[in-house]
Amino acid sequence: MSGPRPGVRTVRLAARAAADAERQGASVAVVGPVTGKVELLDALGRALEFPGWVGRNWDALADALGDLSWLPAGPKVVVWTGVDALRSAEPAAYRTALEVLRDGARRSMVSGRPLTVLLAPEES
Numbered sequence: 001m002s003g004p005r006p007g008v009r010t011v012r013l014a015a016r017a018a019a020d021a022e023r024q025g026a027s028v029a030v031v032g033p034v035t036g037k038v039e040l041l042d043a044l045g046r047a048l049e050f051p052g053w054v055g056r057n058w059d060a061l062a063d064a065l066g067d068l069s070w071l072p073a074g075p076k077v078v079v080w081t082g083v084d085a086l087r088s089a090e091p092a093a094y095r096t097a098l099e100v101l102r103d104g105a106r107r108s109m110v111s112g113r114p115l116t117v118l119l120a121p122e123e124s
Helices: 014-023 037-047 058-065 083-089 091-108
Strands: 007-010 027-031 076-081 115-120
Touching: 007 091, 014 027, 014 076, 014 115, 027 037, 037 058, 037 091, 058 091, 083 091, 091 115
Parallel strands: 007 115, 027 076, 076 115
Antiparallel strands: none
8 A cells, every 4th residue: 555645734624634544555654742842852853763862852853753764664643742832832843843843754755764744733
């Protein structure tokens, strides 16, 4: 199975989106809600099993998302629930996170581990 189309997009129902991605053959992780940059970086690191060398900053996140070589091949989906929590608490961090996630998803398309990030306003 090929999995969902790589990229970042909004979905209405987190649980349904996760189930759909799994049916399409993707490995799925759910993060959120988070209210700060460090909390988001940590959640993404756990969800994508970042190795110890991945730092806790935007540049390190960008590098890791474009690689993902430590994970088994195949599509990866992160469902970020409650995205409005970060948008409200730290608008600049939210905007930067979206930029980094979009770029990482774009770069992952050639990695054998294409990344899709689904943004869900509600927790489930």
